[in-house]
Amino acid sequence: MTTEKKKPILAINHLVKYFGEREILKDIDFEVGQGNVISVIGASGSGKSTMLRCINLLEMPTSGDIIFEGKNVLDTSNNIALYRTKVGMVFQSFNLFTNMTVLQNCMVSPVTVLKRSREEARQTAMKYLEKVGMAQYINARPDQLSGGQKQRVAIARALAIKPQILLFDEPTSALDPQMVGEVLEVMRELAEEGLTMIIVTHEMAFARDVSTRVIYMADGVIVEDGTPQEVFGSPKHERTKEFLARFTQNT
Amino acid sequence: MTADMPTTFFGWVVFIINQYGGALLQGAGVTLLLAIVGTLIGCAIGLFVGIVQTVPITERTNTGLKILNRAVQFVLAAYVEIFRGTPMIVQAMVVYYGSMAVFNIDMSAMLAGFLVVSVNTGAYMAETVRGGIISIDKGQTEAAMAIGMNHFQTMYTVVLPQALRNIMPQIGNNLIINIKDTSVLNVISVTELYFASKSAAGVYYRYFEVFFVTCVIYFIMTFAASRILRYFERRMAGSADYQLVGDPMADPSGIFPNGTKMGGK
Ligand SMILES: Nc1ncnc2c1ncn2[C@@H]1O[C@H](COP(=O)(O)OP(=O)(O)OP(=O)(O)O)[C@@H](O)[C@H]1O
Numbered sequence: 001m002t003t004e005k006k007k008p009i010l011a012i013n014h015l016v017k018y019f020g021e022r023e024i025l026k027d028i029d030f031e032v033g034q035g036n037v038i039s040v041i042g043a044s045g046s047g048k049s050t051m052l053r054c055i056n057l058l059e060m061p062t063s064g065d066i067i068f069e070g071k072n073v074l075d076t077s078n079n080i081a082l083y084r085t086k087v088g089m090v091f092q093s094f095n096l097f098t099n100m101t102v103l104q105n106c107m108v109s110p111v112t113v114l115k116r117s118r119e120e121a122r123q124t125a126m127k128y129l130e131k132v133g134m135a136q137y138i139n140a141r142p143d144q145l146s147g148g149q150k151q152r153v154a155i156a157r158a159l160a161i162k163p164q165i166l167l168f169d170e171p172t173s174a175l176d177p178q179m180v181g182e183v184l185e186v187m188r189e190l191a192e193e194g195l196t197m198i199i200v201t202h203e204m205a206f207a208r209d210v211s212t213r214v215i216y217m218a219d220g221v222i223v224e225d226g227t228p229q230e231v232f233g234s235p236k237h238e239r240t241k242e243f244l245a246r247f248t249q250n251t
Numbered sequence: 252m253t254a255d256m257p258t259t260f261f262g263w264v265v266f267i268i269n270q271y272g273g274a275l276l277q278g279a280g281v282t283l284l285l286a287i288v289g290t291l292i293g294c295a296i297g298l299f300v301g302i303v304q305t306v307p308i309t310e311r312t313n314t315g316l317k318i319l320n321r322a323v324q325f326v327l328a329a330y331v332e333i334f335r336g337t338p339m340i341v342q343a344m345v346v347y348y349g350s351m352a353v354f355n356i357d358m359s360a361m362l363a364g365f366l367v368v369s370v371n372t373g374a375y376m377a378e379t380v381r382g383g384i385i386s387i388d389k390g391q392t393e394a395a396m397a398i399g400m401n402h403f404q405t406m407y408t409v410v411l412p413q414a415l416r417n418i419m420p421q422i423g424n425n426l427i428i429n430i431k432d433t434s435v436l437n438v439i440s441v442t443e444l445y446f447a448s449k450s451a452a453g454v455y456y457r458y459f460e461v462f463f464v465t466c467v468i469y470f471i472m473t474f475a476a477s478r479i480l481r482y483f484e485r486r487m488a489g490s491a492d493y494q495l496v497g498d499p500m501a502d503p504s505g506i507f508p509n510g511t512k513m514g515g516k
């Protein structure tokens with residue numbers, strides 16, 4: 001591969017996931033370098049979410065290795081909670097804590113998990129809420145916000161624990177079209193600042209313009225893995241071409 | 252004697268209030284005490300049982316813990332089924348007389364009363380709490396885990412506050428049921444309101460008049476309890492709107508989780 005030869009911070013080796021008898025992920029292999037912005041595209045049901053959830057261990061892989069900072073996170077001795085503070089996740093359905101205000105959502109993990117002082121947690125939370133443009137809304141509760149606002153708070157909440165990698169599972173799919181832009185704009189800024197991200201998305205323009213790498217998945221395997229120019233410009237595989245063609249027709 | 256005896260219904264009611272008002276109020280006090288303490292302890296038991304019943308067991312849990320968990324779950328399930336499946340009046344008899352016969356403990360009727368109401372409420376609350384916990388959207392737990400919380404932290408900061416908010420109406424329901432159902436404790440001579448009423452009624456054989464007064468007292472207690480609980484429910488729901496914060500970095504307003512500071516404008 002001709003992509004940048006930075007030392008990987010995350011390596012997925014031979015990842016396999018079964019749900020019952022069904023093999024959902026088949027021998028997934030890829031590496032994530034510092035500052036990579038990787039878009040994962042593919043048809044519904046191809047296993048994109050499952051892969052992301054395996055990476056942050058919301059699902060336990062059936063076999064394979066996930067190497068983070070040189071250690072296999074699947075070792076039974078590994079502290080999963082601690083690992084998750086380094087690999088954050090943003091969900092399609094936001095999942096803001098409904099019993100807390102916006103600010104509390106962004107402070108709860110720094111205080112209870114990372115044992116930061118309240119003042120420090122508050123400063124950090126405010127910094128990231130500022131960044132996503134939600135600092136004015138610190139006293140609001142999640143059900144009082146629009147979808148786009150919720151997702152921006154969810155991003156601030158994930159950033160407040162200062163993860164090394166941030167995973168996004170279709171962060172804009174649950175949003176009304178006019179709110180998609182505000183969330184993508186935040187993500188674009190994060191990419192420019194060098195945050196390492198893996199983004200499952202159906203926003204092809206965003207994948208093409210913002211990512212350093214694009215992965216196309218089908219039926220639980222990585223079919224294509226390359227720069228946006230390679231994957232969108234001259235896909236090597238027939239299936240990628242079909243998928244992209246269908247996509248451009250539909251949208 | 253007959254000369255100064257009342258002749259009308261209301262005459263009798265006034266007479267009974269004068270004669271036995273104090274005793275009835277004392278009985279009402281005992282009823283309230285039993286109901287409130289029993290509900291609180293019952294909630295604590297229910298919370299504990301409900302939490303233990305929802306401890307997640309995964310492939311990574313070690314075998315010893317899995318076996319222990321099985322045993323504990325069996326005991327808790329048996330507790331819930333037995334105490335939900337038998338009448339409180341019978342439980343009172345079994346506990347009060349059984350403690351003496353089997354364990355040689357001379358328990359006061361009052362203590363047996365507290366025990367029965369608490370344990371009985373606990374069995375119902377356990378189911379309520381368990382239901383409250385599993386009804387919380389899975390996304391909430393996943394989001395908590397995704398920012399590094401362990402099971403305990405997730406429960407404490409996210410799931411239980413939401414579950415408790417949702418089951419507040421059932422807690423209130425239990426309190427009201429207990430105010431009424433502690434009346435069965437008269438079978439072990441706990442001097443609660445029903446027992447006091449029965450004693451008072453027996454003196455002049457004015458059952459209707461005495462129990463009319465008793466009825467009013469029960470209703471006042473349950474109605475007040477239901478209104479007070481409604482007020483707490485509303486407070487827990489938080490304020491309906493929020494203020495934008497102009498210069499957020501300068502805002503010192505109170506911050507931190509779990510409802511203690513929620514609500515109010
Ligand atoms: N918990 C589960 N139990 C059983 N099967 C599951 C589970 N989660 C996902 N699957 C199955 O795994 C397959 C891949 O699902 P996944 O959600 O990863 O797809 P996806 O690529 O994210 O799709 P989409 O674009 O619709 O989100 C699907 O066939 C789905 O039915």
Ligand SMILES: [Mg+2]
Nearest residue numbers: 048049050170
């Ligand atoms: Mg998905």
